[in-house]
Amino acid sequence: MIPMATDPSVLQIVWFCLIAILWIGYLVLEGFDYGVAMLIPILGKNEKERRLIVNTIGPVWDGNEVWLLTAGGATFAAFPAWYATLFSGLYLPLFLILVGLIIRGVAFEYRAKRPETKWRNAFDWCAAIGSFVVALVFGVGFANFIIGLPVAPVTGNPSLFALTPAPYFWQLFSLFGLLGGIVLPALFLFHGSIFLALKTKGEMHDRAKAFAEKIGLVTIGGGAIFLLWSNLAYGTGVIGWILLLLAAAGLAAAWWFVKQDRDGLAFIGTTLATLFVAVGIFVRMFPNLGFANTDAANQLNVVTASASPLTLTIMTWAAVVFVPIVLGYQAWTYWVFRRRLSIANIPDEPVNEPATVAG
Amino acid sequence: MVVRRFAPYDKGSRFRAMTSVDLARWQFGITTVYHWFFVPVTLALSMIVAIFQTMWVRTDNEKHLRLTKFYGKLFLINFAMGVVTGIVQEFQFGMNWSEYSRFVGDIFGAPLAFEALLAFFMESTFLGLWIFGWDKLPKKLHLATIWLAAIGTNLSAIFILAANSWMQNPVGAVYNPATNRAEMADFLAVLTNPVMLVTFPHTIMASWMTAGGFVAAVSGWHLAKLNKKSTDTVGSALRGKNEAAHRFAAAFGAWALIASGVGLLVSGDLAGKIMTEYQPMKMAAAEALYETEGGGGACANFSVLSVGSLDGKTGQTLIPLPCVLSFLATGDWHGKVEGINPLQQAYAGGQLVNPDNKLAQAYQGKLAAQHITDFAPYIPVTYWSFRLMMGMGFLAMAIGAWILWTIRKGKLPSGGTWWTAAMITVPLLPLFANSFGWIFTEMGRQPWLVAGVLGTSTGVSPGVTPLEVILSMVLYTVIYGVLAVVEVGLMLKYIKADIPVVETPRSRTRTTSSPSRTEKG
Numbered sequence: 001m002i003p004m005a006t007d008p009s010v011l012q013i014v015w016f017c018l019i020a021i022l023w024i025g026y027l028v029l030e031g032f033d034y035g036v037a038m039l040i041p042i043l044g045k046n047e048k049e050r051r052l053i054v055n056t057i058g059p060v061w062d063g064n065e066v067w068l069l070t071a072g073g074a075t076f077a078a079f080p081a082w083y084a085t086l087f088s089g090l091y092l093p094l095f096l097i098l099v100g101l102i103i104r105g106v107a108f109e110y111r112a113k114r115p116e117t118k119w120r121n122a123f124d125w126c127a128a129i130g131s132f133v134v135a136l137v138f139g140v141g142f143a144n145f146i147i148g149l150p151v152a153p154v155t156g157n158p159s160l161f162a163l164t165p166a167p168y169f170w171q172l173f174s175l176f177g178l179l180g181g182i183v184l185p186a187l188f189l190f191h192g193s194i195f196l197a198l199k200t201k202g203e204m205h206d207r208a209k210a211f212a213e214k215i216g217l218v219t220i221g222g223g224a225i226f227l228l229w230s231n232l233a234y235g236t237g238v239i240g241w242i243l244l245l246l247a248a249a250g251l252a253a254a255w256w257f258v259k260q261d262r263d264g265l266a267f268i269g270t271t272l273a274t275l276f277v278a279v280g281i282f283v284r285m286f287p288n289l290g291f292a293n294t295d296a297a298n299q300l301n302v303v304t305a306s307a308s309p310l311t312l313t314i315m316t317w318a319a320v321v322f323v324p325i326v327l328g329y330q331a332w333t334y335w336v337f338r339r340r341l342s343i344a345n346i347p348d349e350p351v352n353e354p355a356t357v358a359g
Numbered sequence: 360m361v362v363r364r365f366a367p368y369d370k371g372s373r374f375r376a377m378t379s380v381d382l383a384r385w386q387f388g389i390t391t392v393y394h395w396f397f398v399p400v401t402l403a404l405s406m407i408v409a410i411f412q413t414m415w416v417r418t419d420n421e422k423h424l425r426l427t428k429f430y431g432k433l434f435l436i437n438f439a440m441g442v443v444t445g446i447v448q449e450f451q452f453g454m455n456w457s458e459y460s461r462f463v464g465d466i467f468g469a470p471l472a473f474e475a476l477l478a479f480f481m482e483s484t485f486l487g488l489w490i491f492g493w494d495k496l497p498k499k500l501h502l503a504t505i506w507l508a509a510i511g512t513n514l515s516a517i518f519i520l521a522a523n524s525w526m527q528n529p530v531g532a533v534y535n536p537a538t539n540r541a542e543m544a545d546f547l548a549v550l551t552n553p554v555m556l557v558t559f560p561h562t563i564m565a566s567w568m569t570a571g572g573f574v575a576a577v578s579g580w581h582l583a584k585l586n587k588k589s590t591d592t593v594g595s596a597l598r599g600k601n602e603a604a605h606r607f608a609a610a611f612g613a614w615a616l617i618a619s620g621v622g623l624l625v626s627g628d629l630a631g632k633i634m635t636e637y638q639p640m641k642m643a644a645a646e647a648l649y650e651t652e653g654g655g656g657a658c659a660n661f662s663v664l665s666v667g668s669l670d671g672k673t674g675q676t677l678i679p680l681p682c683v684l685s686f687l688a689t690g691d692w693h694g695k696v697e698g699i700n701p702l703q704q705a706y707a708g709g710q711l712v713n714p715d716n717k718l719a720q721a722y723q724g725k726l727a728a729q730h731i732t733d734f735a736p737y738i739p740v741t742y743w744s745f746r747l748m749m750g751m752g753f754l755a756m757a758i759g760a761w762i763l764w765t766i767r768k769g770k771l772p773s774g775g776t777w778w779t780a781a782m783i784t785v786p787l788l789p790l791f792a793n794s795f796g797w798i799f800t801e802m803g804r805q806p807w808l809v810a811g812v813l814g815t816s817t818g819v820s821p822g823v824t825p826l827e828v829i830l831s832m833v834l835y836t837v838i839y840g841v842l843a844v845v846e847v848g849l850m851l852k853y854i855k856a857d858i859p860v861v862e863t864p865r866s867r868t869r870t871t872s873s874p875s876r877t878e879k880g
Contacts, residue, residue: 059491062442062483069479072449073472080464080540087453087460088820094450095831099838102443106842109439113849154821159539160458162822307465308535308542318473326480333484336495 008287008302011312015078016302018319020282022074026067028191028274032267033057033064035192037104037131038185040124043196043207047117048346050124054108055346056199059337061108063330065101077315081161081305082289085151089163093137093172100137104130135185142281143180143226144172145290146234152294161291161300176229183222187277190219191270194254198263202342209258212266216255223251227277236283243283247276380816382828383455388801389832390447392794393839397441399793402516402563403570404434405482405509407615409502411608416502421861422604429858430574430608431505435490436849440842442483447835449475455828459808459818465542466532466549467522474518481511513563517550520562524555527800528637528713529809534721541718541812554637557630564622565752565793571615572755573786577854578609579762580782583774601858602771609766616759616789623752628687635688635696637713638810640706640734641803642688643699644741654695658682663746699735706734712811719811729814736805744799751792758785 008016036057044050076083087094103126111123152164193215196208227244235241254269284290287302306312408431415423449471453460460467485507492501525532531548532541543549582605585598635642643649652659661683662676685694706712709726711719712734758781765772772778804810808818 055491059487060484061487063480063487065446066475066479066483069446069449070472070475073468073475076449076453076460076464077468077472080468081461083453083464083468084457084460084820087450088455088457088823091454091820091823091827091831094454095827095834098447098450099834101446102838102842105443105446106439106845109435110845110849113436114852157458157821160461160821162457162820166822167824167827168822307468308538310546311465311469311543314543314546315469315472318476322476326476326484329484330480333488336488336492 006303008306009309011309011316012302012306014316015074015306015312016282016286019071019074019078020278022067022071023282024275024278026064026071027278028271029064029067030061031135031188031274032192032195032270033061034131034135034185035188035190036196037061037107037127037192038135038189039128039192039196039208039211041128043193043204043211044124047120048343048348049204050120051112051346052200052204052341052343053196054111054124054127055341056196058108060330060333062105063333065105074315078307078312079289079302079305080307081159081300085161085163085291085300085305086149086289089149089151089166089168090141090172091167092169093141096137097134100130100133102130103127104134131188132185135188136181139184140172140177140181142184143177144174146180146230146281146284147174147176148234148288148292149290150294151291151300153298158298164294176226176233179222179226179229183219183226186215186219186222187270187274189215190251190254191267191274194258194263194266194270197258198267199340200342201340202344204343205263205340209261209263212258213255216251216258220248220251220255223273223277224248227280230280230284234284236280239283240280243276243280247273247280250274250276377825378816379823379825379828380819382825382832383819383823384815386455386828386832386835387451388798389839390444390451390835391801392798393843394441394444394448395793395797396790397437397444398516399562399566399569399790400437400573401434401441402513402566403615404430404437404573405505405512406567407570407574407611408434409505409509412502412505416498422600422607424861425600425604425858426608428861429604430577432853433573433577433850435486436846436853438486440846443842444839455820455823456808456818457820457822459813462540462813462818463525463809465540466525466529469543469546470518470522470525470549474515478511478515478518481514482508483511485511516562516566517559520559521550521552521555523800524552524558525549526807526809527558527804528552528554529716529718529812532718534718541722541809544717553633557626557633561623561626561630561796564619564626565789565796567619568616568623568752568755569786569789569793571612571617571619572759572789574612575609575616575759575762576612576782576785578605578607578612579766579772579785580779580854581605581858582609582766583772583778583782586771587774597860604858606766606769609762613759613762616785617756617763620752620756620759627749631687632690638804639697640699640702640712641736641741643697643702644736644738644803645745645799646684646696647738647742648684648696648698649700650698651701652696652698653682653685653689653693656693658693659684659688659696661687699738703734707732712807716811718809722812726812729817731806731814731816733806736803741799741803744795744802748792748795748799751788751795755785755788755792758788 036053040050040053044053072083075086107123107127107130111120111127114120149168150164151161154160154162190212193208193212197205197212200208227247231240231244250269250271250273252269254266254273257263257266257269289300289302289305291300293299293301307315408427411423411430412427414420415427452467452471485504488496489501489504489508492504496504529541530552531543531545533544534540535542549555582602585602585605588598631642634645646659646661647665648659658681660676660679660681663678663680665676682692684696686692688694688696709723711723713719761781762772762785765778806815807813808815
């Protein structure tokens, strides 16, 4: 039998926060490239425009995605039982996420490799649909973390927890869960269209701006319902309401600034909104990790799911040294590719396209 | 939810029902073997491209820049597949093997987290800078980005191999009865696991053999094509330049193949001895050696080929290599090699797979509860995968030598069916040797997930239904199949294309105002 929950140690709290930070990094960074990818078929009217849209995220999307992989790896290392129960319990949703990540990743790398319109359109749809599916599933997923996924120890192995009843799939789609599945893609579209406006000039900029103004209203409306519902039904007290206000202020500011052509400030607005929403969710997930324990005597939480103090210590040193380094070179990448792009930057034909195959 | 018990291999009956464990194993096998079709080329080709670009930066010889661009493109096509199929790997431990993940996560999770934090960020970020930075970064800084990407890629191999080696030989760990799991005792011991120390060089050299074979084959094929092509289709100056570039690359690839082949022999020999020490059953299974041989003046032979029933029980060795197995396993031509039957008897009687392992010692009392009765892996797979791995490696080396001989002293290959066939097989042989090597390593570890500690059937997720696994397995297979067609099609297109004619990339200082070329590749 696992020892009963005591107070979490400092290391356990640090690692819970670090995992929250990795998730925030993922949601903020890959959030906009999901949005941009979903916009390829919506805002790109011809091949050149679609290439322009892809190129705004081309150098950075893969690095952004690693935040998710690191969050997964860190959960495995720091809270093995959390990783084990969550990943096996949400088998089909995770599978959908993997499919989404596979088709969008291949799309970015392969779309330019053949000149045929059919080929490129197919991959543009892969990028858009893949990004949408991932955003949708994570939206439903995070809403369910707020509700709390019911877990119980496995019969015959009280150290291992599984979602109950298993398989736990259709139960994910409550009204609140579905709302999460609408709000997160909307937020990413808002965030992404602002990023696109920030990174482009000329007609594409104007189109992205116009889209941001529209999707901004949807996001603000949907987000308000979601956050109010979340605080009323699954509240965390004063801190939850403060975070709600901050997130709302971020969204409103983003919408206001994008109208004023202040794209940089608007982007900070959606970034902060995403951050505050995520912080709110992780506050709610402490200390039960988004689970609702059905066995009061044997619970899965930040204490019982955690790795040993030695592993947490080793991981802490690695994080202290390497997270700043990663942040440094990722920031440098954004600096190198800081210039706005316009349709004039996109050559008529891809440079260095190999000569036609002889023979 | 009923957790199905592991049905011991019933070698007598040909058919038996698939259990959850079988499905999870098939899924892991399919997705991992497929993922590993792309990894070896990525590991070494990233380095080769970095070397080509370094040569260009140092010599300013256009030939090296053209090779950098040509192979860089092929590298990226391959890399993309490695990335997207790699994400599945990190997730499926938790998805299909939740008890395993819970039991080992304190040790096994750390290398995976390190891999993401140290390696994945580095390779993805700097590769993005390399692809899009040709016109934006100063020459030397741009060169640094491909090196950092290549180093990141190879760094990931260290961590994932440390994790895998721990499954073969769980060092640096203790059993904590309060949490009922393995816990870290010494992280340095995990990273310097003796299995890791031989597996890492073996894997890296296998990657070099694959990428070397790939480069030799692509450029070798082009040389034959250039030989046939009359000068009027291509300007003779350009033709000479193309030939020089491909000649250099073909020789580079073939030498890399042969040198890494020698390295594989040495590291493989060491790996055999380490395997005998920590997983004697796997060594016995590699040879289908049922009874102990060697020792006391006698020696154990290695069979190159044998015929008979597939299970090896009634096998007839056709080509024996006297005393080679003794040497391979122990380093002594008359060393004793334990057979499957005595090992099975000893393990069934409670002897530990590695009696000196601290984790196994502490966990000993729990082993019986896992109901493992058959301690041998499935012998036909281990026997044949071991031979296919080695045989394909040797054959690739022979073709590499033939390529070098053919293009010696300015000669050109005359092409023809044999040459084309050789060019097609020389990258595929080491690639499939990689697959068989891993199939041998992983199948040879059975019935264990963590050798001598955690049985495979114990590690599977109890809450996952066979339907979920079947559904995802079918869809993975379909998606992977489509992607394979797309990938191979692109590869062939870009392999057959002429080596690109390049203008020297504009440096950042000269062209700040000109439109930048941001299209990929």
